[in-house]
Amino acid sequence: MASAAFFSTCLLANKNYLFLAPTNASAKGYISNLRVPNLASIVLRNERFVRLRGLVAMVDEGASKVSDDDSRMKIPHVLTVAGSDSGAGAGIQADLKACAARRVYCSTVITAVTAQNTVGVQGVSNVPEDFVAEQLKSVLSDMEVDVVKTGMLPSIGIVKILCNTLKEFPVQALVVDPVMVSTSGDVLAGPSILSTFREVLLPMADIITPNLKEASALLNGMQLETVDDMRSAARLLHNMGPKNVLVKGGDLPDSSDAVDILYDGLNFYELRSPRIRTRNTHGTGCSLASCIAAELAKGYPVVSAVKVAKRYVETALGYSKEIGIGNGPQGPFDHLLRLKSHSQDCHRQRPFSPSDLFLYAVTDSRMNKRWGRSIADAVKAAIDGGATIVQLREKDAETKDFLESAKACLRICRSHGVPLLINDRVDVAIACDADGVHVGQSDMPAHVARTLLGPEKIIGVSCKTPEQAQQAWVDGADYIGCGGVYPTNTKENNTTVGLDGLKTVCTASKLPVVAIGGIGVSNAGAVMEIGVPNLKGVAVVSALFDRESILTETKKLHSVLLGSNVGGT
Ligand SMILES: Cc1ncc(COP(=O)(O)OP(=O)(O)O)c(N)n1
Numbered sequence: 001m002a003s004a005a006f007f008s009t010c011l012l013a014n015k016n017y018l019f020l021a022p023t024n025a026s027a028k029g030y031i032s033n034l035r036v037p038n039l040a041s042i043v044l045r046n047e048r049f050v051r052l053r054g055l056v057a058m059v060d061e062g063a064s065k066v067s068d069d070d071s072r073m074k075i076p077h078v079l080t081v082a083g084s085d086s087g088a089g090a091g092i093q094a095d096l097k098a099c100a101a102r103r104v105y106c107s108t109v110i111t112a113v114t115a116q117n118t119v120g121v122q123g124v125s126n127v128p129e130d131f132v133a134e135q136l137k138s139v140l141s142d143m144e145v146d147v148v149k150t151g152m153l154p155s156i157g158i159v160k161i162l163c164n165t166l167k168e169f170p171v172q173a174l175v176v177d178p179v180m181v182s183t184s185g186d187v188l189a190g191p192s193i194l195s196t197f198r199e200v201l202l203p204m205a206d207i208i209t210p211n212l213k214e215a216s217a218l219l220n221g222m223q224l225e226t227v228d229d230m231r232s233a234a235r236l237l238h239n240m241g242p243k244n245v246l247v248k249g250g251d252l253p254d255s256s257d258a259v260d261i262l263y264d265g266l267n268f269y270e271l272r273s274p275r276i277r278t279r280n281t282h283g284t285g286c287s288l289a290s291c292i293a294a295e296l297a298k299g300y301p302v303v304s305a306v307k308v309a310k311r312y313v314e315t316a317l318g319y320s321k322e323i324g325i326g327n328g329p330q331g332p333f334d335h336l337l338r339l340k341s342h343s344q345d346c347h348r349q350r351p352f353s354p355s356d357l358f359l360y361a362v363t364d365s366r367m368n369k370r371w372g373r374s375i376a377d378a379v380k381a382a383i384d385g386g387a388t389i390v391q392l393r394e395k396d397a398e399t400k401d402f403l404e405s406a407k408a409c410l411r412i413c414r415s416h417g418v419p420l421l422i423n424d425r426v427d428v429a430i431a432c433d434a435d436g437v438h439v440g441q442s443d444m445p446a447h448v449a450r451t452l453l454g455p456e457k458i459i460g461v462s463c464k465t466p467e468q469a470q471q472a473w474v475d476g477a478d479y480i481g482c483g484g485v486y487p488t489n490t491k492e493n494n495t496t497v498g499l500d501g502l503k504t505v506c507t508a509s510k511l512p513v514v515a516i517g518g519i520g521v522s523n524a525g526a527v528m529e530i531g532v533p534n535l536k537g538v539a540v541v542s543a544l545f546d547r548e549s550i551l552t553e554t555k556k557l558h559s560v561l562l563g564s565n566v567g568g569t
């Protein structure tokens with residue numbers, strides 16, 4: 001197979017070059033329209049047309065800009081051709097969010113703009129047909145679309161333009177959500193369009209995803225009230241030409257399950273899931289179809305794509321059950337499963353400040369057990385004594401217990417404005433929405449933790465050398481912990497770096513530093529006296545938590561630190 005490098009070479013050498021025999025008529029048409037001076041003829045040998053288009057686009061740009069296409073990472077790409085929903089629960093906006101949630105690139109061709117909210121559709125303005133055509137051509141001629149997904153197609157002209165453009169620029173799969181009526185009952189594509197759907201669009205589709213009303217409309221008002229009716233409808237719709245039909249039974253009366261029927265012309269698949277009782281169902285159809293398109297773009301077969309899509313929508317609906325956006329009967333749901341954490345309580349995470357490292361309390365499950373204390377009680381006492389940041393370092397805890405304790409500690413910390421970090425366990429930090437994590441050199445790399453946690457969370461990294469400190473900075477950490485400053489019994493086989501090692505790392509570090517290891521009331525002053533501006537505090541385990549009174553010991557340490565010159569504070 002010819003490589004991009006080969007084409008680049010040809011261009012640079014100003015030679016004629018040859019691709020072999022496109023069997024695909026539209027590929028031939030596209031290629032013959034090219035204005036490339038040294039293109040003799042084109043041959044396509046087992047190349048996917050989308051890839052060919054990428055290469056040709058490169059050639060088309062001319063010899064002045066020749067890039068090596070092989071080094072580029074191909075990202076699965078869905079193009080949605082649909083209407084805009086100003087309330088952002090459905091339409092283009094839902095498609096973008098669903099694709100983002102499924103980690104697929106999504107481009108958009110807007111067919112209509114609706115004025116819409118949770119009450120209903122207040123207005124619709126169709127985009128002029130030639131401008132829909134222009135958007136389609138812009139995206140399809142350049143951006144290596146894998147799958148096209150359609151939503152609101154408000155005029156016969158737009159349907160025809162879409163179908164003709166897809167013949168010129170074929171894609172891997174076409175997912176048709178035959179949107180006709182919004183969830184609020186407003187008509188988004190009139191009955192006049194039905195015959196164009198049947199005759200032109202459906203035969204081109206790899207899968208269509210009608211709900212009961214849409215399936216009934218496409219079948220001239222056929223009554224659909226049972227799962228058997230859905231099967232019959234799927235078979236009849238399949239006769240119209242789509243390769244697969246998914247009839248969605250969300251509106252099926254008297255069913256405690258959400259039942260969908262998928263028919264591929266050979267087999268029926270009955271997909272059942274528990275029905276989720278929520279008002280926040282606006283946009284489920286668009287999102288399901290987009291998710292199917294996203295999975296197809298990744299290369300999954302139709303049955304898997306539909307199953308994943310159904311599971312995705314259910315999970316998002318379940319997560320969004322109590323979300324309250326808008327006052328109408330049908331609210332949007334949270335595609336990215338991220339919204340609730342902001343609204344749950346009034347104590348939000350505040351931005352990290354290096355001065356938070358001043359008195360850093362690190363818990364230890366064994367010590368708490370020895371003294372018969374819960375983690376939450378220990379944390380509360382440390383905060384009352386003056387701890388300015390807390391890390392849960394629960395090496396022996398069962399995950400379930402750890403998570404419960406973390407949630408309880410988070411409530412305490414948030415109500416006192418003290419950040420709570422989780423040691424090692426990024427999963428637990430995500431699950432309880434902690435303020436961040438502390439990771440060591442053999443834990444999850446900080447840059448991976450950053451990707452998982454997002455930009456606002458606090459990430460600390462243990463460093464014993466200047467090189468590690470530099471890497472922590474590159475990886476997007478917020479601070480480093482440097483130790484062991486003194487020998488410690490809390491962490492087995494820990495190398496001691498001493499005050500000199502601490503000073504070397506602090507001097508090299510672009511990040512604020514907290515010192516750790518064998519530090520307590522008796523030596524915290526000496527640590528802080530090394531006099532490096534970015535040394536912001538001390539992190540302590542046994543000197544607080546392996547003592548009879550955590551409160552008293554924390555207070556003592558606090559006053560020692562106040563008496564020292566901490567990081568110029
Ligand atoms: C503030 C702070 N500094 C260093 C460490 C040690 O982390 P790590 O090297 O990952 O060792 P464990 O704590 O996981 O045993 C820390 N926890 N906190």
Ligand SMILES: Cc1nc(C(=O)O)sc1CCOP(=O)(O)O
Binds near residue numbers: 484490491541
């Ligand atoms: C958890 C930890 N990390 C260290 C490091 O050197 O990175 S030393 C250490 C244990 C600190 O406990 P104590 O305050 O009881 O000495």
Ligand SMILES: [Mg+2]
Binds near residue numbers: 423424438439440443
């Ligand atoms: Mg660790």
